[in-house]
Amino acid sequence: MKLGALLLLLAMAGCAVLQQPAVDGVIGETLSAVRAPLAEQKAVLARAQEAFAADTRDLNRLRLAMLLVVLPAPLHDDARAAELLEPLANAAEPGMSRLAALLAAQVTQRQRLAREVERLTRERLAADKEQAAVDRERAATDKERDKREEALRQQLEALRAIERGILEREEKLRRKQR
DSSP, X not given: OHHHHHHHHHHHHHHHHHHHHHHHHHHHHHHHHHHSOHHHHHXXXXXXXXXXXXXOOHHHHHHHHHHHHHSOTTTOOHHHHXXXXXXXXXXXXOTHHHHHHHHHHHHHHHHHHHHXXXXXXXXXXXXXXXXXXXXXXXXXXXXXXXXXXXHHHHHHHHHHHHHHHHHHHHXXXXXXXX
């Protein structure tokens, strides 16, 4: 029994040691892909998808998920990456599981931020519409005020013209009287 437990422990330690270079290789491949031109990134992603379709082992799952997380906008897919990482992610286990947990947390954070940006965009559009309505109302009010001011100016000018006419008549009458 003790011998079996010892062998199991040694086998698990051996897996962790063997897993480390493989995970490091996946990280290296992912870094190379990130730095590559878009066409090469597409090819790397296609190869990773084919490898995962052929063999769904954890390493292929991690490789595809990492590429989906770190490649630029037209290639990344947070929803699929989260789906791929979910069975692997365990922060308590070293190596691949911890890396998967880190990536899953990053994906979750990015999805939360995307939802927040979307919410803020909707709020901004609503505020812009409201401001446009206020601006239209203000413009209409300003136009009405300008019309009233113009009408009052015309009335004032008409009263001045009447006053000038009265003053001119009075002046003519005074001249006649002299």
